Amino acid sequence: MxxxxxxxxxxxxxxxxxxxxxxxxxxxxxxxxxxxxxxxxxxxxxxxxxxxxxxxxxxxxxxxxxxxxxxxxxxxxxxxxxxxxxxxxxxxxxxxxxxxxxxxxxxxxxxxxxxxxxxxxxxxxxxxxxxxxxxxxxxxxxxxxxxxxxxxxxxxxxxxxxxxxxAVRQIDRYVRKAVHYIHQYYDRDIQIKDIAAAVNLHPVYLQRIFKASMKQTMTEYLSELRIEKAKMLLARTDVPIIDIADYIGLNSRQYFSAMFKKYTGLSPAAYRKSRETMQGFQNQVAIVDIT
Known part of the structure; x- marks a missing residue:
């Protein structure tokens, strides 16, 4: 040279x-x-x-x-x-x-x-x-x-x-590890710093690559996951509504109710009732079909 x-x-x-x-x-x-x-x-x-x-x-x-x-x-x-x-x-x-x-x-x-x-x-x-x-x-x-x-x-x-x-593959691996950690510990009071520590990255950098890859922040992803788990518990189990916040890692029942309504448009009680009504209707249709 x-x-x-x-x-x-x-x-x-x-x-x-x-x-x-x-x-x-x-x-x-x-x-x-x-x-x-x-x-x-x-x-x-x-x-x-x-x-x-x-x-x-x-x-x-x-x-x-x-x-x-x-x-x-x-x-x-x-x-x-x-x-x-x-x-x-x-x-x-x-x-x-x-x-x-x-x-x-x-x-x-x-x-x-x-x-x-x-x-x-x-x-x-x-x-x-x-x-x-x-x-x-x-x-x-x-x-x-x-x-x-x-x-x-x-x-x-x-x-x-x-x-x-x-470099892209490495970023994908970090994001996949973060997603896996969220799915494994969504029922706990986890924070961004906990997820970043689990994948050995600085929290700011992890947040940036996560949003670029997933098109949403880690907080948004975690919240949506928790709401999906809450919907499953409300629709398929008889877990009391007052206990569901604990099942999905939220230590405030009032915050859980507010967040659930923000994402679904219904309160947890209204959602469970709507699912029970829907299930009863489906059972009636099944009986009619058998008859």
């Missing part, structure tokens, strides 16, 4: 592996391993990474890794590259970074490897790149450099999308 460098491919090959266990090794080239068909496992010193058709891994130079293929064949396409002085063949990497925020983010990650799921964009670029390398011509070096530049940008875009999706 501090001078004029471009990616330069030193080796590329297709290979179908069958029942193969490669020992740990490292090399001074960056490597992209792409699974065309079958399954395999790529391991680093601290991680085993199962891979299948459409998966790719980009390994930084010097990272120890191996390849394990058990059972069915696994066909792969590997490309190894370094960064060399441009020597008149452009664009330089730092020029690409100026025009690609995704590539800038990828370089900033400084991770030993990245595993991605390719919808096919990367594979088509890889295939075109290898085809060009197999057919030497005067323009080959320029075309190859353009293709590998395109390859790095496509990988960077996939990596950026994967990070974004990962």
């Amino acid at each position: 501090q001078d004029e460098y471009r990616p330069q491919i030193l080796a590329y090959y297709y290979k179908q592996w069958i029942n193969f266990h490669m020992g740990f090794h490292a090399h001074q080239t960056n490597e992209i391993m792409y699974v065309i068909s079958g399954t395999c496992t790529v391991s680093t010193t601290d991680q085993m990474i199962p891979m299948r058709k459409g998966d790719l891994i980009m390994l930084d130079s010097g990272v120890k890794h191996n390849l394990i293929v058990d059972g069915n064949p696994c066909r792969m396409l590997n490309v190894e590259f370094v960064f060399a002085a441009c020597e008149g063949i452009y664009p330089a990497l730092r020029q690409l970074v100026d025009g690609s925020s995704a590539l800038r983010q990828l370089l900033a990650r400084r991770e030993p490897y990245i595993v991605l799921r390719d919808p096919s964009d990367v594979y088509h670029t890889l295939k075109n790149l290898v085809t060009e390398l197999d057919t030497p011509s005067e323009e080959q070096m320029v075309t190859v450099n353009l293709l590998i530049s395109q390859l790095l940008i496509r990988v960077a875009r996939l990596a950026a999308e994967e990070q974004k999706d990962s």
